[in-house]
Each structure stands twice: as C-alpha cells, then as structure tokens.
Amino acid sequence: MDWDNLRYFLELARAGTLVGAARRLGVDHTTVARRIQALEKQVGAPLFAREAAGHRLSEAGRGLLPQVEGMEAAFLAVEHAAPGVRQGLHGAVRIGATEGFGNLVLAPQLAQFASEHPGLVIDLLALPRLVHLSRREADIVISLERPARGAVLVVKLTDYVLQLYGAPDYLAAHPPIRSPADLAGHSFVSYVDDLLFTKELQILDELHRPAHFSLRSTSVLAQYEAVRAGAGLGVLPAFVAAQDPSLRRVLPSAAHFVRTFWMSMPEENKHVSRMQATWEFVRSAVAAKQEHLLPSNAI
Numbered sequence: 114m115d116w117d118n119l120r121y122f123l124e125l126a127r128a129g130t131l132v133g134a135a136r137r138l139g140v141d142h143t144t145v146a147r148r149i150q151a152l153e154k155q156v157g158a159p160l161f162a163r164e165a166a167g168h169r170l171s172e173a174g175r176g177l178l179p180q181v182e183g184m185e186a187a188f189l190a191v192e193h194a195a196p197g198v199r200q201g202l203h204g205a206v207r208i209g210a211t212e213g214f215g216n217l218v219l220a221p222q223l224a225q226f227a228s229e230h231p232g233l234v235i236d237l238l239a240l241p242r243l244v245h246l247s248r249r250e251a252d253i254v255i256s257l258e259r260p261a262r263g264a265v266l267v268v269k270l271t272d273y274v275l276q277l278y279g280a281p282d283y284l285a286a287h288p289p290i291r292s293p294a295d296l297a298g299h300s301f302v303s304y305v306d307d308l309l310f311t312k313e314l315q316i317l318d319e320l321h322r323p324a325h326f327s328l329r330s331t332s333v334l335a336q337y338e339a340v341r342a343g344a345g346l347g348v349l350p351a352f353v354a355a356q357d358p359s360l361r362r363v364l365p366s367a368a369h370f371v372r373t374f375w376m377s378m379p380e381e382n383k384h385v386s387r388m389q390a391t392w393e394f395v396r397s398a399v400a401a402k403q404e405h406l407l408p409s410n411a412i
Contacts, residue, residue, distance in 0.1 A: 118151055123178075123181050125145060125161065137234070169248065201233075204234070206233065206388060208223070209253070213337075216239045217352055233387060246378070253377070257313040267375055270376040271373070271403070273374065274350070274351040275349060276355075276363075279347075292364070300327040301325070302345045317348050337354060341360060352406050
C-alpha cells in the first residue's frame with residue numbers, strides 16, 4: 114500500500130476538507146482527491162462521506178485512522194533517530210479556541226512555540242463559535258463547555274474572570290452606578306442572543322436584564338471596541354479589558370463572574386509526539402498567564 118496515499122488520507126482526516134488538506138501538504142486539492150480515490154480503490158471501501166461542509170470519516174476510515182497514525186509515529190521515530198537528522202517536532206497541529214482567548218492569550222504564546230520548532234505548523238482557529246473535535250475541525254480544542262462524551266482526553270485548563278466595564282466618557286454622562294438597580298436605563302453592548310454558541314456566555318442576565326442594547330455582536334473583540342468607544346456597558350473578560358486604561362470597572366464586587374476553559378483532544382492523538390508537546394506547552398503557557406486571566410485586582 115502506497116504510504117503517500119496514506120499520508121494524504123491522514124491529512125484529509127485532520128483537515129476535514131480537500132482545500133485544507135491540500136494547504137497542509139502544499140499541493141493542489143485535485144491531487145488530494147486523486148490520492149484518496151486511489152487509496153479507496155486499494156482498500157475496497159469509501160473512507161470518507163462527502164458532505165457540504167467537507168469530508169467526514171466513514172466507518173472504514175475511522176478503522177483505518179489509528180493504524181495510519183501509528184505508521185506515521187513509527188516513521189517519524191525512525192527518521193528522527195537516523196544519523197545526521199535534526200531532532201524536533203514535525204507536522205501540523207490545529208488548535209481551536211474562542212476568539213478572544215485565541216487571539217489575545219494563545220497567539221503570542223504559540224508564536225514562541227512555533228519559533229522553537231521550525232518543523233511544526235500551528236493552525237490556530239480563533240473563532241466566535243464552537244470548534245468540534247467530533248467533526249475533525251481541530252486536533253486540540255479549548256472550549257467553555259466540558260466535552261460530555263466520546264473517546265476524548267479532557268483537562269481543566271484555567272478559570273478566568275469577566276466583569277462589567279464602561280468608558281469614562283460614557284460613565285461621566287450618566288448618574289453614578291452604585292448597585293445593580295442603578296443599571297436601569299443604561300445602554301448595553303453584548304452578544305446576539307440567537308447566535309450565542311454556548312450558554313456559558315449568557316452572563317449579563319445574571320446581573321441585569323437590559324431594556325436597551327446599543328450594539329450586539331458575535332465577536333467579543335467587537336464588543337470590547339464598542340465599549341471603549343462609549344456605546345454602553347459591557348461584560349468583558351479581564352484578559353481583554355483589565356489592562357486597558359481607557360476602561361473602568363463598574364460594580365466590581367457585584368459584577369464579577371468566573372468561567373472555565375477546558376482543553377480536549379481525541380484519545381488517539383495523545384501518543385503523537387507533536388500533539389503531546391503542543392498540549393503540554395499550552396498547559397504550561399496558560400498556567401504562567403494566571404495573573405492575566407485571574408487578575409488579583411479583579412477579584
């Protein structure tokens with residue numbers, strides 16, 4: 114059986130789309146499709162179900178995947194042990210995370226990690242939606258909800274704090290806010306309710322049910338910019354807003370919320386060296402950022 118065909122199978126299983134796999138492999142998507150067709154002919158069964166959103170592993174594909182990953186691990190071990198071969202991590206790791214956490218916390222840390230491992234390619238999906246392990250959208254996922262089922266390795270990555278913020282000009286133009294009752298009549302910046310991707314972000318109702326929203330967005334970074342611009346009050350993560358001198362905390366003792374980030378990956382990935390190394394790096398990098406995520410002046 115042609116190892117190159119198996120390598121194309123592996124990348125398509127990880128990427129979920131022909132275009133994504135082609136990008137990882139540095140080839141045209143038609144080459145990926147041709148290689149997969151050749152492998153399916155050899156195996157005698159379809160390895161993927163073709164769907165509008167991409168390619169999902171079939172039953173035969175799910176059975177083949179761990180065997181090919183084992184072959185990959187063995188190949189890399191032999192390659193790295195060969196005389197004159199530089200030791201190091203090789204291949205691609207795709208990490209899914211929420212937009213704010215991915216952009217502001219993970220991206221700088223992962224840039225450092227990537228610079229230390231030039232043979233590694235990090236794909237960071239920092240999105241205002243759920244990234245699904247079950248759909249092979251990512252190799253490692255950081256989410257606000259703990260995965261409830263499946264052959265998945267899960268750890269609690271970190272807690273983080275959110276608080277109510279406002280811009281000085283906005284606050285100066287309105288009566289002082291001394292209790293949650295004083296929030297009546299204020300404008301708020303928040304999420305679009307029917308597009309909220311997790312119940313963990315239904316935070317504002319715990320404090321006050323607004324009568325008026327000046328701006329709603331699926332993006333926490335857009336909300337942050339709107340609050341900075343004086344559009345209204347908004348609940349924001351401390352790692353987004355606490356270091357910004359142009360924002361003020363509102364009701365710091367009452368408007369204080371804690372949420373949790375969970376990190377997960379398929380059990381089958383834990384024996385792949387680049388996955389193990391990335392997993393451990395993210396854990397240690399986030400542990401070192403606790404003052405950023407849980408600032409002492411925000412608790």
